[in-house]
Amino acid sequence: MVNSTRFGSKRFVLGTLAVMAVAAAAVTALSDRRAVEVSVVRGSSEKVHSILAALPIEVGTPFAHDWSSERAMVTGGWLLALEVEPEMLVRHQSADPVLYVGDHAVERINSGENSGRVIVIVPKRIDLENAPIYFGSAALPESVSASTRKLELTRARNDGAKPFSEAALSAAYKKGLSGSDTATVEFQDRRAVLEFAAQWIYEFCPDETEFANSLLLM
């Protein structure tokens, strides 16, 4: 059951939300001293406070995900609005904690360092009900490999990171879809995704209006 409509440069595709399995994340007890020490130097899921909106996306013209060493092509994923500890978003020149959704380092579109609200692209359509959202070790995102990402996820779970609740996700889906029953939004290309994200920046991060404007300049 697929219908599509045009909206600006974006094509909205009706779909059906997958029924998310409620799989409680297994919290493995910390069993060794080293693991505890590692969790101290990394960020943690406690720094990710809430998920404000979630939008499943597809992209007509794939683009490279520069936030991993593989630079895999993005054909679909999630656009999320998150509220996190602002200090975690302050950008330094040396390595900063990497923001993960499940085992994916996500692209941060805006700064968010004042509001704590950051719009991100998850490069794959993963099951959010099984994907904790957390800050991992400090690194350059472009250097993070698949094995590192899996290790970070394991560590995060060991540290107690859990996915957001079904209720929180449902609210986020509802907000992301603006009340429509559109389940997946297909964008022509990366630029169209960013133009859509600009609307979220206006809404969630009004202190970054100038940046949002710049995303609409082309």
Next chain:
Amino acid sequence: MTTPRIAAAAFFCAIFGSLGSAQILSGTHLPEDTFRPTPYKGFHNLITTDIAGRPLPQFPGFSFVQSFYEGTDVNASVDLARLNHLTPGTYELFVVADQTATEWAPNEELIDVRGSSQTVSFTGATVASNAVTIDTGTLSADAGLRLAIGYDVVIDVDGDGRLTNGDVIDGYGAEPGFYVVRDPSSDGPLGTIETNVTVTGVKAGFEGENLFYPDNISSLGKLPLIVISHGNGHNFNWYDHLGHHFASWGFVVMSHRNDTVPGIQTASQTTLTHTDAFLGSLGTLDGGILDGHVDVSQIMWIGHSRGAEGIVRAYDKLFDGFYVPTNYDIDDIKGLSSIAPTIFLSKDDTNPHGVPFHLWTGASDNDVSGCASSSIVYTFLTHERALGDRYSTYLHGAGHGAFHNGGGSLVAAGPCQINRTETHRIMKTYLLPLAHTYFYGAPEVQELLWRQDEEFQPAVPIAGPCIVINKTYQRRTVARQAIDNFQFFRDIITSSHGGAVSFSIDSATEGVLDDPDTNFTFSAVEPMNGMTYSITGESWRGLTVDWSANDQNVEWEIRTGKRDISNWEYLTFRATQITRHPNTTAVLGDLTFEVELRDELGNKSSINIGAYGGGIEEPYQRTGCGTGTGWSNFFETIRIPVADFETDGAVIDLSRIEAVRFVFGPAFGSAVGRMGIDDLELTNG
């Protein structure tokens, strides 16, 4: 400024068509007053020598420098001991518009640019005693878009008001006798336009560019392009201070949105693609006003922080062929300037190779801090990797945020911090001459890149209780001869050119310039404490020494066959105090010592490095990074004109020098000290 020996050698080569350089250069050493370009244009007894300069408080007593800031005094002197064709007496001295050898005509009337000639008396036995002021800051430096005007100095020996045989001239050759230089931090002559545009062909979301260009660009020719790549968390609109400044001096500046958060690869890609997209869009950007007015063969990249590493990575990608531009190529990149660069990538990936490279480091930087705790913040490492001409500027009190004009925190730690206004003036003072060097060669501004600020200041000084500027200057594309760069013959008693090295000193260690632990805390067993010039896998080496008594020394033998140093312009090295060592903290101030040459007959001539002003600077008094006070070690360049060792008839045969000795102790400079030394060499240029 005349370089008589070189001029003489070049002349002989030209006349006789024989480059046999070793024979001619080493076998025909001529006192400079005997250079007679017979029968060139009818002159057969014209004496060329250095005349313009500045007085020094101690031997050699006078320094024949090349550049003077507009509005400051210009002095002159002659060393009668060397200029033995000039009889002590009173003469008319002319300051005239610069002409080259091909432009001067015999019997040409001397027209003094000051309005009239000056009667001077050269009767003293020392060059210091013959010093006279020949201008009190009235000479013009207004050269349009260039930074200096050249002048020649003539001693009209026969008093006929014309350049004739027997007269003495400074500036007869290709270069003038001296230059009067604009304060490079002053605005240029052109009005400027700033505008924001977007381009296609770059990563979506990063299309923004901030452009600066002269407001009369449509009437100008093709102008060099300067590209600015900002750092992480920074903004491409934060470099107005550089954009307007360069545009006012006839450059086009493009500062672009930079993709720094993922890392250095993405940042470098943005630099590469923005440069391409900009050059490919000239026909449409801002109504196409730039079309036909950007010189694609003249590009300089400036980067900040991650963007500073990004521009080096970008160059490396061009070098390795990982990025093939459409609208420019690697040869069009004339130089880089990295402001507080990170160093995430290895030397295989972040490497300036042979392109001219310049480094800014802020000693108060609280982000790319330079602490030994992480090699990511070792700013000096990129500089060490550079194989071409390389330069660095180290600012005490400058924070990471002081280099942009985006407001907010200076991201600084430590005492006596300098603000953005001060930092930006220093940046303009250095970057404009650097750009002229990259694009034009610009001999007129070379001294601005290496002379110590203690003695070389514009008419409105860059002065303040917290302003301390240190420079290194290593022209690696000019003729040079290493005495010891510590990279070869890796034992401490053999120099890199194979000569013996001997020590009479408290301690000396040759090794990799890498602090062995993660802090700057003093340790008696860490001779390389505070060094952040190398890391594991890279072996940039040097020497550290310390002294606490008189006449302690290090001596480098000059090997047979290399002992004629008379044709070299400068004896140069770089040195640094070693942070937090008791000998360093004992006396807070510049370190000085003597450099001594000894010839094969045992004659010696010595010059204290402090004679020229300044010395080896005290470490910035910042705490943290372990216990104690004093931030990382930083090299600065010392250049001593070889000819200065012969001043006032000093008995030394520069064609037979068997040893260079650094002599330490209270009778020779600082009573105690600990110092790092590297790149001891002879250079021309």
